[in-house]
Amino acid sequence: MIETLISIVFCLSSALTVLILLLPSQYQPAQAGSPSRPHAAKRHKTCVQILVLGDIGRSPRMQYHALSIAKHGGEVVIIGYNESDPHPDIISHPSISIVPLRSHPALLQTSNKLLFTIYGPLKVLFQIVCLWKCLAYTTKPSRWLLVQNPPSIPTLAIASLVCFLRQTRLIIDWHNFGYSILALKLGQTHPLVKMSMWYEKVFCKSASAHFCVTNAMASVLKKDFNLPVPVLPLHDRPASHFNPILDPNARTDFLTTLPETKEFHSALKAGSLRVLVSSTSWTADEDFSVLIDALLRYSELATTVQPHLPEVLAIITGKGPQKEMYLGQIAALEKASKLQKVTIRTAWLSVPEYARLLASASLGVSLHTSSSGVDLPMKVVDMFGAGLPVVGWDRFEAWPELVTEGVNGLGFGSSKELAGHLVELFGKSDKLESLRLGAQKESSRRWDDEWNPIAGSLIGLT
Incomplete structure (x- = not known):
């Protein structure tokens, strides 16, 4: 019955298409x-x-x-x-x-x-x-x-x-x-x-x-x-409006102006907070659960095994069909106190504000998995334009065309690997700064x- 209905719809669609095209x-x-x-x-x-x-x-x-x-x-x-x-x-x-x-x-x-x-x-x-x-x-x-x-x-x-x-x-x-x-x-x-x-x-x-x-x-x-x-x-x-902000104080000053960071002003000024940014389309080819699981692992380690690890504020930008589903999951985790050293916020920013956020953040995350294996996420290009180092899903063929491993970014293939990168980079500021220098160098390549x-x-x- 269903197959018959689909066939009828296709026949009607084809007939109407021909009439329109003529x-x-x-x-x-x-x-x-x-x-x-x-x-x-x-x-x-x-x-x-x-x-x-x-x-x-x-x-x-x-x-x-x-x-x-x-x-x-x-x-x-x-x-x-x-x-x-x-x-x-x-x-x-x-x-x-x-x-x-x-x-x-x-x-x-x-x-x-x-x-x-x-x-x-x-x-x-x-x-x-x-x-x-x-x-x-x-x-x-x-x-x-x-x-x-x-x-x-x-x-x-x-x-x-x-x-x-x-x-x-x-x-x-x-x-x-x-x-x-x-x-x-x-x-x-x-x-x-x-x-x-x-x-x-x-x-x-x-x-x-x-x-x-x-x-x-x-x-x-x-x-x-x-x-x-x-x-x-x-x-x-990257286009011309994506540019690195070289002065760390200027980066902090901008972050304190955002509504999403209002409650973290003192931590930002003290340098005890790391700001992570991810832009996502909230679709199937960007599995946001990978980032949630990684932040859960990070929070657990930071509250038990490695208390020296800084707090993390993850600012997620973008719109898409799965957004509300994931926001529900995040709210449930916060209610259960499973994100004690991690805060997740969503934002929808203007083009200039988004460019400055990238330039001011500590680390960018790309969850793009590539359905074909040969495309690349534009968000990483924008992050490099702003001089922001990147960690991203790297299990596809074209990834090395964009990111030089260990120079301007790091790849991962699981939430466990991503959590490991977060612990390494946020626990060792010299490694993160080295990647930032590599991203700033990459920013010179323009559209x-x-x-x-x-x-x-x-x-x-x-």
Whole structure:
């Protein structure tokens, strides 16, 4: 019965999709910057649309693309969900505009695996309608369309068709693989995961070029996806607002201004408190229980075996579906007095405040486990930009492309290992300071240095 219902939903979805895609569109093909129209290139700025099927404010890499394009004289239209504040420079820049997408109805969001197979296609249908209306009607033609992937469904199909009709050049910016993320929810052998993999491999071939976040991902795209066009590794680098704060007193002074640290002012001034920062999406590919278990171990050791260990304040930033579940677990542990030398607080900060928090903290933690094994967490790049040493989950192939073990960070593969690193680093300030120096050195590698010769050159702006 369930399989029949799913089949009916898919058939209806396919039929409606075909009807939508056959609708006429009201535009003229893109001309700005076209090689066949050399005079048009002089009269118009190079226009680039950036498509994010997600929250623009929580998509730093795509915002950095927009700022770099505008900085070099291009005109940018960012299309995506406008749920949180973008970077201030995005809002104020005269050459950057935002076209918000309509969010899907809340009732189509579920963590139940069975309901997901029913609601998923309906959610995709809603997104198809919104994307088609925006790309084919609301926005003017552009020379380039830069698409964030994942999510790939339905983004790649709609983008491919619109680019074909509008004579727009499509660039896919690979942050990960859509099918590998879907597998976290449904399992590797699920039919929808296999269909997603096929879909991604088929529609990505319509792109004129590809960016990706690691060399390892570029290798997979070239070998397994058999792409006939350039695949260019474009490593994440921190933007200009992430900078180290070299003066320890200045770091302490900033921390005392945060509401989350109000009750710890005296400990901060005395130097008896270590501030740990982790930014998480509260999703399945970032198992927050690993950090909770590690902090439990640390608290137990600090209250019994090694009382010289300092107190720890863990400030967790980010939004996501599993946040409330974990906050309930933390509250229960606090009530049971199992976190005697550890305090966990959550925060949602502005971009400048978040940058200064990273620069002022003692240690950063990354829980990103990588569904594909070849992507990297942007949060670690930001931490290095702020000169903050990092401990992170390292059981995936691309990790060494980002972190140099023992120089600017340390890797772990279990909560026990993470707890061991916390004890070592917070118990020996010289080791932690050595890693901070390594992170500060890494901070000199900036986004513009990476973007200009790769993306800027491809688009024709540098």
